[in-house]
Amino acid sequence: MKNKRPAMEPVSDLTAGRLSVYLRCLNVLEAGGVKTTSSKALAAQFHLNAAQIRKDLAYFGEFGVRGVGYYVSELKTHLRAILGLDRPVRVAILGAGNLGLALADYQGFQEEGFAIIGLFDTAAHKVGGKSRQGVLIHDLAEFQRCAHAGQIDIAVVAVPADNAQQVVDMAVNCGVRAILNFSPGALKVGQGIKLKNVDLTVSLESLSFFLARGGGDVPDA
Amino acid sequence: MKNKRPAMEPVSDLTAGRLSVYLRCLNVLEAGGVKTTSSKALAAQFHLNAAQIRKDLAYFGEFGVRGVGYYVSELKTHLRAILGLDRPVRVAILGAGNLGLALADYQGFQEEGFAIIGLFDTAAHKVGGKSRQGVLIHDLAEFQRCAHAGQIDIAVVAVPADNAQQVVDMAVNCGVRAILNFSPGALKVGQGIKLKNVDLTVSLESLSFFLARGGGDVPDA
Numbered sequence: 153m154k155n156k157r158p159a160m161e162p163v164s165d166l167t168a169g170r171l172s173v174y175l176r177c178l179n180v181l182e183a184g185g186v187k188t189t190s191s192k193a194l195a196a197q198f199h200l201n202a203a204q205i206r207k208d209l210a211y212f213g214e215f216g217v218r219g220v221g222y223y224v225s226e227l228k229t230h231l232r233a234i235l236g237l238d239r240p241v242r243v244a245i246l247g248a249g250n251l252g253l254a255l256a257d258y259q260g261f262q263e264e265g266f267a268i269i270g271l272f273d274t275a276a277h278k279v280g281g282k283s284r285q286g287v288l289i290h291d292l293a294e295f296q297r298c299a300h301a302g303q304i305d306i307a308v309v310a311v312p313a314d315n316a317q318q319v320v321d322m323a324v325n326c327g328v329r330a331i332l333n334f335s336p337g338a339l340k341v342g343q344g345i346k347l348k349n350v351d352l353t354v355s356l357e358s359l360s361f362f363l364a365r366g367g368g369d370v371p372d373a
Numbered sequence: 374m375k376n377k378r379p380a381m382e383p384v385s386d387l388t389a390g391r392l393s394v395y396l397r398c399l400n401v402l403e404a405g406g407v408k409t410t411s412s413k414a415l416a417a418q419f420h421l422n423a424a425q426i427r428k429d430l431a432y433f434g435e436f437g438v439r440g441v442g443y444y445v446s447e448l449k450t451h452l453r454a455i456l457g458l459d460r461p462v463r464v465a466i467l468g469a470g471n472l473g474l475a476l477a478d479y480q481g482f483q484e485e486g487f488a489i490i491g492l493f494d495t496a497a498h499k500v501g502g503k504s505r506q507g508v509l510i511h512d513l514a515e516f517q518r519c520a521h522a523g524q525i526d527i528a529v530v531a532v533p534a535d536n537a538q539q540v541v542d543m544a545v546n547c548g549v550r551a552i553l554n555f556s557p558g559a560l561k562v563g564q565g566i567k568l569k570n571v572d573l574t575v576s577l578e579s580l581s582f583f584l585a586r587g588g589g590d591v592p593d594a
Contacts, residue, residue, distance in 0.1 A: 165579050172578040180559050235578045236585025243577070250505070251479075254472035259534055260557035260574040266581075284471070306580050313480055330580040336481035338401050346583040348576050353481040355571050356464070357393040357456045358386050359527050359551040360487075362567040364457025 190221030411442030
C-alpha cells in the first residue's frame, strides 16, 4: 500500500457507490434546470434514503445551506472532487471483443470525463482497427509501455474468463493499481491494488427474485 | 402494485443483491470441494460481514446447523429458490450491437441457469445472424410475439440511449414485467414493473475514488 494518507479513514466501497449515485441524480436535476435540492427531495425523486444522504455527505464536509438545502452545481463539484473526477482519469480497456468494444463506446464513461486511452488486444488482425466511436485497438505491448510510463490509471479487463487472471497479473506488474474486471471468475490481486468486479449476474438475479416473489414493489437500490 | 402478497414483507434490492453475492461465494466453495461453511468463514474469505449474512439468511428461514454451520450445497439450493432460480428464467436481449452480443454470450448468465431466448434488433442486415456462441438475432416483431405469449421473463435493454425509453415502453406494453437496462439515461416505468439499471460508471468511479484517496485499502462491497 503506497502513499497511504494516515489522516484519511477508510471509506467503504458502498459509500463510494452511493456518492456516485448521488452524482448521477444531480446530473439529472441539472439537465432539467433544477438549481437547488435537499436530501429529502433527492430521496423522494430517486428512491433514496434522506438520512443516509445527509450522513454520507456530512462525512466529507458541510455542503448544505440553511433554508436552501444544496446548490446542485456546487454539490456536483464537491462530489466530483471526492470521487477523484476533478482530474483526468485515464482508462485502458484490455480485450477488444464485443464487451471491450461496447465499453470503449459506453456513453456514461465519456460523460463523466473518463479518458479512454485505447483498446488493447493480442489478436494481430484486430490491432489497428477501431470501435464504432473511433477508439483505436493497439497491441498489448503498447499497453505495457503506457502502463510502465504511468499513463494508465484504471485497467478494464474484458477478456475471456480463462485469460483474466493472467491479464490482471500483467497489468499489476506494469504498475496499474486499479482494475475493473468483467470476467465472471474470482480473481486475486495483492495488497494495495484495488480490484472491482462487475458481476452482471447479480443484477439479473435481483429481477428473478422480484418475479419469484410475485412482483411486489421493492425500493430501488 | 399488482398481486401484492400481504404475507410477504418487501425485501430490498440490497438484500437480494447480497443473497446473490452469497450464492456466488457458495459456487466458488463448491467448485473447490468445500462441503460446509459458516457465516464467519464466508465473511473472512470473501470480505463480507458475518452478522449481515446471518441476518439476511435468518429472514428466509433457519439454514444453519448447530456445530456445523451451513451445508454448502443445501444453502445453495435454498438461495437459488429464494432468488427464483429454481425454475427457468427466460431472458430476451434487445439490441444486437456490441453490448447485446457480449451479454448474449456472458458466461455468468448461462452458469446460473438463465435461458437466453435470443437477441432482437430492428436492423434487417443483423436479423438471421448469430452471436459468437450461437445466440440467434431475430426481428423485433418476433420479440413482441414471444412477449405477448408470456414467453419472456426479463428483457435486457442494450440499445443506444436515445432509443431506450421507447424500447422499454414497447416491452412493458407486450407484458414484460422485469427489465434490466444498460443505457445510461434515466428511464421510467409504471407501477408493478421492475426496472433495474446497470450503471457501469458507478463501478469506474469507485476506482477513481480509491485512487484519489491515495490508494488506502478499503473493504470490497
